[in-house]
Amino acid sequence: MKNIALFPLTFILLSCAQPTTETPNPSSAYFDLVRPEVTGDLAYETTAYVEQFWRLAGNTGFDSSIYRIVSELQRAGYVPEENATKDNRLVYRIEKRALSKPTWEPVNGELSIKGDASPLLSFATNRNMLPIYSTSTPEAGIGGEVVFVEDIEGIAAGSLKGKIALADANPRQAFEQAVQKGGALALLTYNNPDYLQPEKNVTSIQFRSIPYQEGKDAWCVALSWEAREKLKNAMAKGKTELNIKINTKIYPSEELTVVANVRGSQVPDERLVFSAHVQEPGANDNASGTGTQVEMAAVTAKLMKENKFDPKRTITFLWGDEIVSTRRYIEEDSLRASHIKWGISLDMVGENTAVTGGSFLIEKMPDPSAIWTRGNDKHTEWGAGDVTMADMKPHYFNDFILNRFLEQGTQANWQVSYNPFEGGSDHVPFLEANIPGLLLWHFTDQFYHTDNDRLDKVSKATEKNVATAALASAFTLVNADHQTALSIISEIKNAATNRLNAEAELSKQAVKDGASASEETQILSAWADWYVKALGSVKDMEVGGASTEVTEAIEASQKEIQKLLEEIIKQLR
Numbered sequence: 001m002k003n004i005a006l007f008p009l010t011f012i013l014l015s016c017a018q019p020t021t022e023t024p025n026p027s028s029a030y031f032d033l034v035r036p037e038v039t040g041d042l043a044y045e046t047t048a049y050v051e052q053f054w055r056l057a058g059n060t061g062f063d064s065s066i067y068r069i070v071s072e073l074q075r076a077g078y079v080p081e082e083n084a085t086k087d088n089r090l091v092y093r094i095e096k097r098a099l100s101k102p103t104w105e106p107v108n109g110e111l112s113i114k115g116d117a118s119p120l121l122s123f124a125t126n127r128n129m130l131p132i133y134s135t136s137t138p139e140a141g142i143g144g145e146v147v148f149v150e151d152i153e154g155i156a157a158g159s160l161k162g163k164i165a166l167a168d169a170n171p172r173q174a175f176e177q178a179v180q181k182g183g184a185l186a187l188l189t190y191n192n193p194d195y196l197q198p199e200k201n202v203t204s205i206q207f208r209s210i211p212y213q214e215g216k217d218a219w220c221v222a223l224s225w226e227a228r229e230k231l232k233n234a235m236a237k238g239k240t241e242l243n244i245k246i247n248t249k250i251y252p253s254e255e256l257t258v259v260a261n262v263r264g265s266q267v268p269d270e271r272l273v274f275s276a277h278v279q280e281p282g283a284n285d286n287a288s289g290t291g292t293q294v295e296m297a298a299v300t301a302k303l304m305k306e307n308k309f310d311p312k313r314t315i316t317f318l319w320g321d322e323i324v325s326t327r328r329y330i331e332e333d334s335l336r337a338s339h340i341k342w343g344i345s346l347d348m349v350g351e352n353t354a355v356t357g358g359s360f361l362i363e364k365m366p367d368p369s370a371i372w373t374r375g376n377d378k379h380t381e382w383g384a385g386d387v388t389m390a391d392m393k394p395h396y397f398n399d400f401i402l403n404r405f406l407e408q409g410t411q412a413n414w415q416v417s418y419n420p421f422e423g424g425s426d427h428v429p430f431l432e433a434n435i436p437g438l439l440l441w442h443f444t445d446q447f448y449h450t451d452n453d454r455l456d457k458v459s460k461a462t463e464k465n466v467a468t469a470a471l472a473s474a475f476t477l478v479n480a481d482h483q484t485a486l487s488i489i490s491e492i493k494n495a496a497t498n499r500l501n502a503e504a505e506l507s508k509q510a511v512k513d514g515a516s517a518s519e520e521t522q523i524l525s526a527w528a529d530w531y532v533k534a535l536g537s538v539k540d541m542e543v544g545g546a547s548t549e550v551t552e553a554i555e556a557s558q559k560e561i562q563k564l565l566e567e568i569i570k571q572l573r
Helices: 004-017 028-034 041-051 060-076 171-181 225-236 287-305 324-331 397-412 427-432 460-478 482-512 517-540 548-572
Strands: 090-098 103-113 142-148 164-167 186-189 220-222 241-251 254-262 267-277 313-320 340-346 359-363 417-419 437-443
Touching (some): 028 287, 028 460, 041 060, 041 287, 041 460, 060 103, 060 254, 060 287, 103 225, 142 186, 171 186, 254 287, 254 324, 267 324, 287 313, 313 324, 313 460, 324 340, 324 427, 340 427, 359 397, 359 460, 397 437, 397 460, 397 482, 397 517, 427 437, 482 517, 482 548, 517 548
Parallel strands (some): 142 164, 164 186, 186 220, 267 313, 267 340, 340 437, 359 417
Antiparallel strands (some): 090 254, 103 241, 142 241, 254 313, 359 437
């Protein structure tokens, strides 16, 4: 939650994101078109199906999820690409590629203190207890004395032979030290971050991985806070022996990616790409993104078949392995990539925030707030990335998408916010290729990456809101005309004006508090430059290219921003 003392500034920043009344709202008609069609039902049903599986690229759960997506696409009217004619505008394909290493899936597991009647951990209630690439034990399990390792870096070669090592550390790093170097029989780890509130959510375990070792046993169990405390209490009383049973599958497989296209009628090579990753075992992360995107694809098809919507540019829906599939889609075809105009990642988009504690966020493309995070701007618990001025991505996309989601938020009484760029999902490959890319997500989520991220943490209403706003945004962009561009110019100019005024107040106070006027001028100039260039990017919005009216409006708005900057700097000095 944002500091209440910042409320006046919050009002300034969010009010600037509201569409201007000077020109028509470019998305009103598309919201009117989409809202009656998006129910959230298909999104939620798909989420429920996908979240039952522990999903890793190539394993049974991942593949089952992929084929469920395909069945829904077929039901909606999408045709396999290989069977499509020139008249088929709704097409899909399944891409298949060999994996560089085998896939993995958990089957069962149990951790017990010898002599106790009940297990310390069971796979039935903690499906994240087995880190990726843990191998199966003999059916009866393996046993040994557990010893706590405080300093994993200080482990001597062979010093843990025959022991089960317990460490408060990342499993991958600890495994390399305790097992591969120290010779431990097996490894137990605990390392849930504080934002998961482990003393409250005592059974939560984040999924983890250990190094893959072909042909070698690798026995590892991740602990919940509750299991760790029980184990340490037992160890405090004396020698403690454990029994570990693990049943997993490791086998060669292939990676599947689904690509569905809604072909544009005028400029089909130009496209907006939605990407949702299927792997990861959670409901919100990322069965919700998978399911929400399925309903978006189905609604788009329905509206086209009913002749209510005719996209001039192509809309692409992609489901696959996080970052890997999106990056490959961009990199494997340079000509196709050159025509991708926008990319949007749907990752953890379905949260019931009353339960998870997260907030719906639009993670912005890199702008100065990623470097100078102040005022109302706030990074999430994920943390700020290493962003420099060379990484700036000035574009109308930030404010355009925020505005559309704020429209839906107002209509549905749904809270919408944003955060500066942080990275970590499918928006990154777009940005790396200099394609405008944004992330739709929730954070901070107290169940993030844990085995308590299940369907009871998902909200159908949230999935409905995300799908509605995302589709209205996409429809507006792929059919943008000069009036759309003029509306966005007005929005961006207003956003720039309000941002500069807000930053000016922060700079004035900073100088009063002893900050350098030249440094504050640098911040202000960075924001002005970013918005001047963002205005310039509107030239590429209109289908067929910018009209003279649009070009002139851009130039006039740019001059206004530059003039405002000069006035602010003069006052600062």
